[in-house]
Amino acid sequence: MADIFLIIFYAVMVGPSLLLVKETKTRLVNLKAGKKSLVFLPLTVAGLFGYVLFGLNFLSKVPVLGWSWLGYNIALGPYANEGVWGVLPFLPLLFYMLVHVNYFEEFYFRKNSKRVVIWAFLHIVMGVPVHVALVLLPLGFFYKHIYDKYDVNHSYALHFATNIVIIFSSLASFFFTV
DSSP: OHHHHHHHHHHHHHHHHHTTGGGHHHHHHHHHHTGGGGGGHHHHHHHHHHHHHHTHHHHTTSTTTTOOSSSSOGGGOTTGGGOHHHHGGGHHHHHHHHHHHHHHHHHHHSSSHHHHHHHHHHGGGGTOOHHHHHHHHHHHHHHHHHHHHSOHHHHHHHHHHHHHHHHHHHHHHHHHOO
């Protein structure tokens, strides 16, 4: 029964992206238009890796901060808790979903600081622990800075690229953890 629930939840989360198939070419053009912002990718990735190296172990042990309704990020698929073979079948759909979702996240949630905070905590719905939502706040404000200084395409391209690095790092962790 739990498997059926997770599959339905995943379909509800990913399904709307499939309705945007006509927008895919436009989103890819938006990514290309914002590619100059990738110069900031080392900053976003370094911040996240710094958190993993220095904060994750401590923050995940704080009871309130370590809470997660799933225990993993549903974006990796309903079988993410089964390891790499539970994740791989969902990667193509995840990449496609991120092409659309990341654009709309940037378009709607970078307009003001209140929306950045809402964006960070909406990640809890995706199954991430509270401490991850807190770590996303500075990242969201950085994306807002890029959005304000340049435009939505730049913050979108940086957000998308950061997510791709996170996905590949997560996959690598399946292979390199004992």
